[in-house]
Amino acid sequence: MGxxxxxxxxxxxxxxxxxxxxxxxxxxxxxNANQLTDQVIQRSKxxxxxxxxxxxxxxxxxxxxxxxxxxxxxxxxxxxxIWGHLDxxxxxxxxxxxxxxxxxxxxxxxxxxxxxxxxxxxxxxxxALSEAFPQKKKISGLDLLLAFNVGIEVQGRLLHFSREARNxxxxxxxxxxxxxxxxxxxxxxxxxxxxxxxxxxxxIAASYAGAPLANAATQIKPLHVGNAAKHxxxxxxxxxxxxxxxxxxxxxxxxxxxxxxxxxxETLPTLQSYPWLLxxxxxxxxxxxxxxxxxxxxxxxxxVRRKLMEGSESLLPLDKIEKVILKVPEVxxxxxxxxxxxxxxxxxxxxxxxxxxxDGSMSVQSFASENVHRPALRELLCKTQLEHPPDNTxxxxxxxxxxxxxxxxxxxxxxxxxxxxxxxRKPLKKEDLEKKFQSNALSIxxxxxxxxxxxxxxxxxxxEDCSVLSTFLSGQSxxxxxxxxxxx
Amino acid sequence: xxxxxxxxxxxxxxxxxxLLCAPEDTVTSSFASFIRAVRPEHLSPTVRQRSKxxxxxxxxxxxxxxxxxxxxxALRYCREMYSSVAVSSVYGKPGVxxxxxxxxxxxxxxxxxxxxxxxxxxxxxxxxxxxxxxxAASQMLPSNTKPNGLDFLLAFNVGLEVQGRLMHFSTExxxxxxxxxxxxxxxxxxxxxxxxxxxxxxxxxxxxALGIAASLAGAPMANAATQAKPLHVGNATRLxxxAALLAGQGMEANPLILDDIPGCSGFSAFYSxxxxxxxxxPGEHHEFLLExxxxxxxxxxxxxxxxxxxDAALSVRNLxxxxxxxxxxxxxxxxxLKIPVSKYINRPFxxxxxxxxxxxxxxxxxxxLDGEVGLGSFSESSIHRQELRELLDKVVxxxxxxxxxxxxxxxxxxxxxxxxxxxxxxxxxxxxxxxRKPLSKESLLKKFRSNASHVLPxxxxxxxxxxxxxxxxxxxxxxxxxxx
Numbered sequence: 009m010g011x012x013x014x015x016x017x018x019x020x021x022x023x024x025x026x027x028x029x030x031x032x033x034x035x036x037x038x039x040n041a042n043q044l045t046d047q048v049i050q051r052s053k054x055x056x057x058x059x060x061x062x063x064x065x066x067x068x069x070x071x072x073x074x075x076x077x078x079x080x081x082x083x084x085x086x087x088x089x090i091w092g093h094l095d096x097x098x099x100x101x102x103x104x105x106x107x108x109x110x111x112x113x114x115x116x117x118x119x120x121x122x123x124x125x126x127x128x129x130x131x132x133x134x135x136a137l138s139e140a141f142p143q144k145k146k147i148s149g150l151d152l153l154l155a156f157n158v159g160i161e162v163q164g165r166l167l168h169f170s171r172e173a174r175n176x177x178x179x180x181x182x183x184x185x186x187x188x189x190x191x192x193x194x195x196x197x198x199x200x201x202x203x204x205x206x207x208x209x210x211x212i213a214a215s216y217a218g219a220p221l222a223n224a225a226t227q228i229k230p231l232h233v234g235n236a237a238k239h240x241x242x243x244x245x246x247x248x249x250x251x252x253x254x255x256x257x258x259x260x261x262x263x264x265x266x267x268x269x270x271x272x273x274e275t276l277p278t279l280q281s282y283p284w285l286l287x288x289x290x291x292x293x294x295x296x297x298x299x300x301x302x303x304x305x306x307x308x309x310x311x312v313r314r315k316l317m318e319g320s321e322s323l324l325p326l327d328k329i330e331k332v333i334l335k336v337p338e339v340x341x342x343x344x345x346x347x348x349x350x351x352x353x354x355x356x357x358x359x360x361x362x363x364x365x366x367d368g369s370m371s372v373q374s375f376a377s378e379n380v381h382r383p384a385l386r387e388l389l390c391k392t393q394l395e396h397p398p399d400n401t402x403x404x405x406x407x408x409x410x411x412x413x414x415x416x417x418x419x420x421x422x423x424x425x426x427x428x429x430x431x432x433r434k435p436l437k438k439e440d441l442e443k444k445f446q447s448n449a450l451s452i453x454x455x456x457x458x459x460x461x462x463x464x465x466x467x468x469x470x471x472e473d474c475s476v477l478s479t480f481l482s483g484q485s486x487x488x489x490x491x492x493x494x495x496x
Numbered sequence: 497x498x499x500x501x502x503x504x505x506x507x508x509x510x511x512x513x514x515l516l517c518a519p520e521d522t523v524t525s526s527f528a529s530f531i532r533a534v535r536p537e538h539l540s541p542t543v544r545q546r547s548k549x550x551x552x553x554x555x556x557x558x559x560x561x562x563x564x565x566x567x568x569x570a571l572r573y574c575r576e577m578y579s580s581v582a583v584s585s586v587y588g589k590p591g592v593x594x595x596x597x598x599x600x601x602x603x604x605x606x607x608x609x610x611x612x613x614x615x616x617x618x619x620x621x622x623x624x625x626x627x628x629x630x631x632a633a634s635q636m637l638p639s640n641t642k643p644n645g646l647d648f649l650l651a652f653n654v655g656l657e658v659q660g661r662l663m664h665f666s667t668e669x670x671x672x673x674x675x676x677x678x679x680x681x682x683x684x685x686x687x688x689x690x691x692x693x694x695x696x697x698x699x700x701x702x703x704x705a706l707g708i709a710a711s712l713a714g715a716p717m718a719n720a721a722t723q724a725k726p727l728h729v730g731n732a733t734r735l736x737x738x739a740a741l742l743a744g745q746g747m748e749a750n751p752l753i754l755d756d757i758p759g760c761s762g763f764s765a766f767y768s769x770x771x772x773x774x775x776x777x778p779g780e781h782h783e784f785l786l787e788x789x790x791x792x793x794x795x796x797x798x799x800x801x802x803x804x805x806x807d808a809a810l811s812v813r814n815l816x817x818x819x820x821x822x823x824x825x826x827x828x829x830x831x832x833l834k835i836p837v838s839k840y841i842n843r844p845f846x847x848x849x850x851x852x853x854x855x856x857x858x859x860x861x862x863x864x865l866d867g868e869v870g871l872g873s874f875s876e877s878s879i880h881r882q883e884l885r886e887l888l889d890k891v892v893x894x895x896x897x898x899x900x901x902x903x904x905x906x907x908x909x910x911x912x913x914x915x916x917x918x919x920x921x922x923x924x925x926x927x928x929x930x931x932r933k934p935l936s937k938e939s940l941l942k943k944f945r946s947n948a949s950h951v952l953p954x955x956x957x958x959x960x961x962x963x964x965x966x967x968x969x970x971x972x973x974x975x976x977x978x979x980x
Contacts, residue, residue, distance in 0.1 A: 208724075216731065222710075222753055222762030228749040262675060266717065338759075
């Protein structure tokens, strides 16, 4: 039997929530679709589309194959779609896990400020859950959109509880901390848990949260997002079953505070004309699959290359370059002079700079094994150094990157990038966002499904039954299930 | 190379070696090598005997734990979510099987559901974090590669040893925890290590199992004294098992996860002070921590700290009965407790069983009132008794400076200040069951039989006792799991 859905109790909880935890539960429970602003709707739909695309592309990665293999040892009657696969399904928890891993497998997913990867922790859980409701209950696109935004909002609010969170992390990987909580909140919303259950979902989720940063730049990093999605969903399900945790989990230093050295929780604004964080602060969407900090470097390096090529040669004059200096913020886990794997290459200022200098731009292909190890790149890497100017703070809101190439004749060509294209200050245009999605989904889904997803997401608030999204994600086309494409 | 500008922080240099092989001189690789290379011959008689006692006790508390509400929830959840590949047994439910990781989860929850499971020094609940994973894994393996009882016992001890060694990386770990609940930190890695050993993973895979497990570790203390606390042990054992399985599938993590990595935390993320030390690869002889430091077994289902005040309360109760002829609460003006400082076990008026198990005040008063503390002391009706509440009203708490929040050093003192002006005192430095005063074999068996009888018939109970006692001679260790 599937998950039991409970009817929302009509009885109101006491209006005064004296704890931050209780307040969060109240807001998660109380937010409704009318409170979504246009900007929030538009931005979150862009995030959903981008996340689906990077997830589809990610299903082709080795890490994703491994987790799918592993997850297949569990199967049941109840099942959810694995994006890009018609050939097998998994229980919702493992579907959330595998799809979450797919989303973060190449570090191609969205990034927010304060820093985390918000969508990958939430969307896979919601989509998996939406397929696991009893047949009669349809989840509309608007339900999905609202729950998605609840999940994003909770993450953002939690990140504001600590000054530490403003900078690029050093101890715990944020998606594993706030992502788990966001997933729990989003799933609690979709499941229509009552206030007490929402509180418990948050409390239980906290006991799953947290993963050390040292696993970034390894094959495990994608699992941080996969696990965040999965464990948040599990927490909500356990709360639905009546499991109880600490009702002040967000208030206590020994609660969520355990993950931070400075922790100052605050209650959320009142529900009346609710001010969503996504309204004030957009996400950054990546143009190529690597750590966000490398995007500044790529833009600066491409620009330097253009200047170098004014002599109209077809190849970069490698032997004319004496050294390359990168002025970057100090971020230890992205400082890798000589990366040996694709995971490391995605977390290397040096690699991305040299790659962009050689090729003019970065793409998915830049991280293929043959490109990571090519001799020309290795040669250029040997000439590359980092500098950390004191005014270059390790924050995605304020960092910059400067690339300088010093030639043998003594001249220097340089360029500085303060805001790369795709950053929240310079968001991707609609066409470019779609192009990224199409390019990602191309090798995985048929054209009709690709088109179907774009259309469905763009009209999400009008979609009557969001399972049409899952249908497309599994690779089926619109023609197979025409009745599901009904818009309100 | 021209280096006119000073090279700023070198950061984390990656060697050109593929991530599969960790360089030999790292702490992480020393752990991986130990897990891989240690043999049954390295288990001393003391270690064997102690660890078998732990296995028996752990099974017992798990069996009685299968009667709890939190267990019900966990089991229901697992059964609703999954049905296939159900090969692993669940404590106290002979007809039920679950997938290995969920069986481990459920049994782990059972084990810690009443806070009745063993405690070590430095503080953690070691057995619940590893035994369920091993039991589940033993049933997962094909019949021609089943590990024997000695392999099982060895894997169990590897899991213990790794947990103990990890806790020695931080002085913080010596005291009762404040931030992260230790079973969720070291327990997860212990489970990964134990499972990796049972599954005979390669050294590199053992290394990655630890790394993967680190990303699944860590739960905040705030959920202690709530219904969610048992999940910490359930998840430790389950996620450690998952980590080992994933490593077995070829998943790779950071090979320096246990080492100190400045600017980018590995396992050190869970501590503010962290000094990792390598394990020596066992040559002819390896001294397991369990040899030097035994475990404490609980006599009643409550936080370990409670055991000191209960023994002190029982002692002063006897004095009081001698003095007054019977236990007469009306003669008592104040009950003074001298206890160490530890917020999560200082609760003047607990309102749930979970809180009651984490309340010095409650346990002292229950002992005074009833002359003993047992399973029944924590039922709803017992917690809310009028006479008990009246006693609780008289309690005053003091934190003497010399009473450190440390399971090796703390003491409990209960003083009855009577209306007559007389003062009666009971003090306990070492309760019966503590590692300094271990439970006798008879006491341990009595506890097991009492626990197991809630869910199993007598023949099965005796069969388990015999099996664990002769564990080294068991040819197929999955029989242990099947007998539950």
